[in-house]
Amino acid sequence: MANRLLEVSDLEVAYGDVGALWGVSLHVDPGTIVALVGANGAGKTTLLRTVSGLLKPKAGDIRLSGQSLVGKQPQEIARLGIAHVPEGRGLFRQMTVLENLELGAFQPKARPRTKELLEKAYTLFPRLKERAQQKAGSLSGGEQQMLAIARATMSEPSLLILDEPSLGLSPLVVQQMFSLIQTLHGQGVTILLVEQNIHQALKVADYAFVLKTGSLAMQGTGADLIADPEIQKAYMGVLE
Amino acid sequence: MVNLPPPEILLQLSLNGALGGAMYGVAAVGLSLIFGTMRLIFLAQGAMIILAAYFVRALFYGLGIDPFLSLLIVVPVGLVVGWLIYQGLFRKAAAEEDRNVSLLIAVGLMFLVQNLMTVIWGGNTAGVVTSYTASGIELLGVRTSFTRSMGFLIALAGTGLVILFLRKTIVGKAVRAASEDMDAATLMGISPHRVNAIAFAIGISLAGAAGVAVATTFPFNPFAGFIFSLKALVALALGGIGNVTGALAGGILLGLIEAYVQFFISGGWTNAIAYGVFLLVLMFKPEGLFSRPYKKA
Amino acid sequence: MSRASQWIAIVVVAVLALLPFVPGAVDAYYFSFLFFVFLYAVMAQSWNLVAGYGGQISLGSHAFFGLGAYTTAILWSGNYLWGSLYDSHPNIYYFDPVTMLLGGLVAAIAAVVIGLPLLSKLHGDYFALGTLGFGEIVKVIFVNGGDFTGGAFGIVAPASSFGTLRPHYWVGLGLMVATALAIRMLMRSRYGLALIAVRDDEMAASANGIDTLKVKVAAFAGSAFIAGVAGSLYTFYIFHVGPDSVFDLDWMLLPLMMTVVGGTGTILGPILGALVMYAVFDLARIVVPDYHPVISGLTIILAMLFLPKGMMRLSRKARVAGA
Numbered sequence: 001m002a003n004r005l006l007e008v009s010d011l012e013v014a015y016g017d018v019g020a021l022w023g024v025s026l027h028v029d030p031g032t033i034v035a036l037v038g039a040n041g042a043g044k045t046t047l048l049r050t051v052s053g054l055l056k057p058k059a060g061d062i063r064l065s066g067q068s069l070v071g072k073q074p075q076e077i078a079r080l081g082i083a084h085v086p087e088g089r090g091l092f093r094q095m096t097v098l099e100n101l102e103l104g105a106f107q108p109k110a111r112p113r114t115k116e117l118l119e120k121a122y123t124l125f126p127r128l129k130e131r132a133q134q135k136a137g138s139l140s141g142g143e144q145q146m147l148a149i150a151r152a153t154m155s156e157p158s159l160l161i162l163d164e165p166s167l168g169l170s171p172l173v174v175q176q177m178f179s180l181i182q183t184l185h186g187q188g189v190t191i192l193l194v195e196q197n198i199h200q201a202l203k204v205a206d207y208a209f210v211l212k213t214g215s216l217a218m219q220g221t222g223a224d225l226i227a228d229p230e231i232q233k234a235y236m237g238v239l240e
Numbered sequence: 241m242v243n244l245p246p247p248e249i250l251l252q253l254s255l256n257g258a259l260g261g262a263m264y265g266v267a268a269v270g271l272s273l274i275f276g277t278m279r280l281i282f283l284a285q286g287a288m289i290i291l292a293a294y295f296v297r298a299l300f301y302g303l304g305i306d307p308f309l310s311l312l313i314v315v316p317v318g319l320v321v322g323w324l325i326y327q328g329l330f331r332k333a334a335a336e337e338d339r340n341v342s343l344l345i346a347v348g349l350m351f352l353v354q355n356l357m358t359v360i361w362g363g364n365t366a367g368v369v370t371s372y373t374a375s376g377i378e379l380l381g382v383r384t385s386f387t388r389s390m391g392f393l394i395a396l397a398g399t400g401l402v403i404l405f406l407r408k409t410i411v412g413k414a415v416r417a418a419s420e421d422m423d424a425a426t427l428m429g430i431s432p433h434r435v436n437a438i439a440f441a442i443g444i445s446l447a448g449a450a451g452v453a454v455a456t457t458f459p460f461n462p463f464a465g466f467i468f469s470l471k472a473l474v475a476l477a478l479g480g481i482g483n484v485t486g487a488l489a490g491g492i493l494l495g496l497i498e499a500y501v502q503f504f505i506s507g508g509w510t511n512a513i514a515y516g517v518f519l520l521v522l523m524f525k526p527e528g529l530f531s532r533p534y535k536k537a
Numbered sequence: 538m539s540r541a542s543q544w545i546a547i548v549v550v551a552v553l554a555l556l557p558f559v560p561g562a563v564d565a566y567y568f569s570f571l572f573f574v575f576l577y578a579v580m581a582q583s584w585n586l587v588a589g590y591g592g593q594i595s596l597g598s599h600a601f602f603g604l605g606a607y608t609t610a611i612l613w614s615g616n617y618l619w620g621s622l623y624d625s626h627p628n629i630y631y632f633d634p635v636t637m638l639l640g641g642l643v644a645a646i647a648a649v650v651i652g653l654p655l656l657s658k659l660h661g662d663y664f665a666l667g668t669l670g671f672g673e674i675v676k677v678i679f680v681n682g683g684d685f686t687g688g689a690f691g692i693v694a695p696a697s698s699f700g701t702l703r704p705h706y707w708v709g710l711g712l713m714v715a716t717a718l719a720i721r722m723l724m725r726s727r728y729g730l731a732l733i734a735v736r737d738d739e740m741a742a743s744a745n746g747i748d749t750l751k752v753k754v755a756a757f758a759g760s761a762f763i764a765g766v767a768g769s770l771y772t773f774y775i776f777h778v779g780p781d782s783v784f785d786l787d788w789m790l791l792p793l794m795m796t797v798v799g800g801t802g803t804i805l806g807p808i809l810g811a812l813v814m815y816a817v818f819d820l821a822r823i824v825v826p827d828y829h830p831v832i833s834g835l836t837i838i839l840a841m842l843f844l845p846k847g848m849m850r851l852s853r854k855a856r857v858a859g860a
Contacts, residue, residue, distance in 0.1 A: 056293035074426035090424030092417045102410060103417050105451055111410065153431070206469070260708060281662060332842060340594065340797050341845045345838055347790055352739075352834030466786070470673065473666060512677035515670040522667050523658040 004063075005030045005190055006159055008053070011060035013050050014041075019048040020046045023060065024216050026209045030183040033181065033191045035205035035222060037198045037235065042211040043049065044194040045087050048163050051192075052084040062160065079107045083157035087164050093137030097128055097147055100136050104154030114154075121150045124183070125155045142173035149180065153189070160184065166200070178204055198235045202226045210235075245503075252382050253499045259388040261495015262395035263457075264449045267472035267486035268479065270400050270443035275476070276419030277432070279333055280342045284350035286468030288444055292318065293354050293460050294361055297368050300455075307368055307456045308390060314448035322444030324369020326437040327350070334436055350466065357462035367459040391453030398449045400489045402442060406484065415439060416514045419482055453513040474518040480528020489530050553710055559705045569702060569721065572774070574815050575709030576767055580792035581807030582716045583763035588793070590724060591756035592736030594602070594654070597668030598674040601761040604647055605640035605768025607679060610692040610778040612636050630694075632708050637769040644765025645758040647675075657750050658823075676784040685791035691779025694772060705774055712734040712770060716763055721804050723759075732756055763790075798840045802845030805820035809848055814840075 006028040006091055013021040021043045028034045036044050049055045051062055053074035062069045069077050076083075083104075092100055101121060105114045122129040125146050131139060136147055145165055152160055162181070166174040178200050185191060187202070195201035207224035210231065218225065225231050244250070252274075267285055274282045292314055297304040299313065329349065331344040375386045406412040418425040426432060427482040455458055475494045479486025496515060501510045521529065553571070556562050580598065587595050613630040616623045618639075623629055655667045677687045686692065714785045723729050734742040743749050768788075770777055788829055791814070792807075799810025814836070821832035 073428045078427055078429035090421055092420045094420055099413050103413055103428050106414060183270045336845055341841050344794055344797055345841045348834045348837030351830055355830035450691055508681045512674045515673045518670045519667055523654055526663055
């Protein structure tokens with residue numbers, strides 16, 4: 001328990017009077033990929049946005065390396081080491097690729113090392129170096145997703161949160177995306193991944209949680225869940 | 241057939257229009273910054289400009305400080321005042337979802353500043369008359385007012401500095417990022433209050449610079465600010481809300497429109513036509529006349 | 538509203554209606570004070586309909602107020618309505634319902650004409666800016682309207698013998714009560730539900746088959762109608778209708794402020810806001826005449842800093858918390 005990087009306990013979130021999450025608990029251990037899966041509207045994005053401070057929980061606790069994040073502003077949480085690539089990527093479309101990356105290293109911890117971090121990002125994403133002076137909005141969908149992830153890694157986060165990275169991408173680019181996730185994992189980055197592409201997500205995940213209409217329905221290792229007949233029936237039948 | 245006036249008259253009109261319009265432009269740049277991060281129409285901007293003009297006048301008649309030299313005082317003071325205005329008046333409201341609240345605080349501030357000026361300096365029209373107020377210079381073969389040309393230079397320099405700040409410094413880039421997507425900016429560790437306060441500080445210091453330009457060129461009174469705010473809004477819409485270069489260009493364009501309407505139609509219709517153009521642009525080219533669309537992915 | 542508060546409202550209205558019969562009341566200072574509170578409350582309701590319930594921040598109410606005022610003054614001074622009856626009945630235009638309704642109608646038609654393009658193209662702040670520009674255009678048109686509008690000076694209505702404020706007071710009170718009741722009924726109707734749905738989520742409303750443009754334009758026109766009638770009433774009080782007086786931005790800013798202070802999207806909020814804010818302004822005018830606009834500005838700022846949700850919302854919250 002003491003070793004957990006992220007620990008979410010009994011989290012409740014509501015939009016106005018409408019409940020979205022009802023007592024969800026989950027955890028992410030350092031160095032792992034954890035997948036959070038479930039149908040549309042199950043509350044996955046809500047959970048991620050609450051972790052990074054964009055939404056305020058009604059009850060429950062969120063701890064990063066033992067420190068509570070509840071009541072903290074998103075910018076404070078970002079500085080504590082969580083990098084969140086939101087649904088829709090959250091790129092600054094009018095700004096150049098380079099400027100987006102520089103802003104990824106905005107926080108005081110990373111800013112003095114911007115140059116070094118930039119070089120590191122370019123080795124991982126050579127495409128972005130070619131396009132450094134282009135506006136982010138002019139990139140292709142796949143490139144935009146790469147940029148969003150690269151920007152998030154610029155702060156050397158202790159936890160990288162990815163919300164639907166494969167959304168709207170062609171199958172080939174989705175493959176690249178997942179191999180990139182594994183590369184990052186290989187470099188020791190801890191990842192919390194939300195995906196609708198459940199099969200792929202469970203394949204790369206060390207551990208996974210299944211959300212169903214705002215509550216936790218199941219959890220287990222990625223391999224276990226892939227083999228689970230109920231999961232196969234409920235979520236993968238349509239996809240495979 | 242329409243009889244076109246001789247070219248030197250046209251040139252004179254264009255020059256006067258552009259020089260005057262630059263002042264709307266610099267006011268619009270300030271509005272653009274504040275609107276960018278806070279989504280607030282800062283209606284008190286014009287009143288702040290007039291306040292700065294009175295301040296410049298007091299420095300001149302009270303302490304004998306040359307109006308253009310007083311830029312060195314007014315601009316830094318503007319930075320501090322802008323910062324304080326944000327922290328004292330808007331910080332709390334910025335966190336509210338209801339943006340009427342900030343709009344109304346801006347309106348309240350406008351009332352307050354206008355009427356404080358009336359109480360302190362009286363409601364009559366005031367001006368600053370220096371040894372060079374009436375002097376002219378030769379520009380593009382046309383004689384024009386020295387102070388107006390200086391006002392134009394101030395507008396250009398002010399806008400230029402703001403653009404340098406926004407493009408070359410990481411904090412400036414953070415301001416641009418926050419203008420585009422505040423949520424995404426906070427995920428980068430950018431504090432909304434910090435960028436809002438910076439936008440306000442720069443906006444009000446630009447109002448200070450514009451105040452110098454106004455004080456040296458126009459007679460003014462405490463209530464002249466509101467029209468200035470409206471004109472700045474028009475300039476902003478012409479240039480594209482959130483586009484700083486466009487805001488200056490929009491101001492110059494508005495100045496040109498006004499000069500031509502005044503000459504060819506009548507002074508009485510200037511405002512209606514300016515606002516008509518404003519409505520048409522809002523409806524048919526809301527991104528402004530000067531935005532370069534980039535290829536969509 | 539609970540049964541008890543309904544009774545309280547009825548009693549308050551009845552007392553207000555009987556007040557002119559109290560000896561000396563008509564000459565008392567508070568009498569004209571109350572008239573202005575009624576007038577501002579009507580304007581506040583007008584703004585509340587389009588902005589509070591409709592979610593479309595309009596900054597052009599003064600234009601509609603002015604249109605109503607000018608319509609009345611033009612009909613009256615040109616005697617376009619009653620022909621020879623005017624000669625035998627010199628007071629026929631005073632509080633004439635036809636004249637007042639036409640004042641509202643002209644404003645409403647203008648709102649439809651400008652609202653259709655604005656509301657179909659502009660959203661949020663852009664709509665607010667558009668209405669602000671519209672207000673300025675209308676003002677310039679009236680300044681340049683020649684003999685028809687009286688130019689920069691305006692029109693002086695041929696006021697005859699009407700030495701008392703009583704009818705103004707009653708009409709003002711009646712208008713205030715009527716608008717409040719009408720909006721209350723409207724908001725309980727199918728249309729009201731549609732308006733709220735559009736405000737809360739335009740996409741969802743549209744997906745549910747609501748013609749959002751029609752709903753928004755109707756609210757804008759309704760709001761303009763109310764403002765136009767208020768402008769008409771003001772003409773009977775001021776007689777001299779000029780561009781600087783009836784197109785003054787205060788006719789937009791003050792009601793907006795009153796509504797927000799009282800509580801947007803509530804029925805009693807605009808009335809309460811008008812009463813409290815007008816009292817503050819008037820008190821400042823009497824106590825510190827040189828500084829009163831300064832105090833007004835300060836009041837707005839303080840109200841927004843400490844009462845950002847308005848008084849009605851505050852009391853509702855307190856009740857919920859207490860229950």
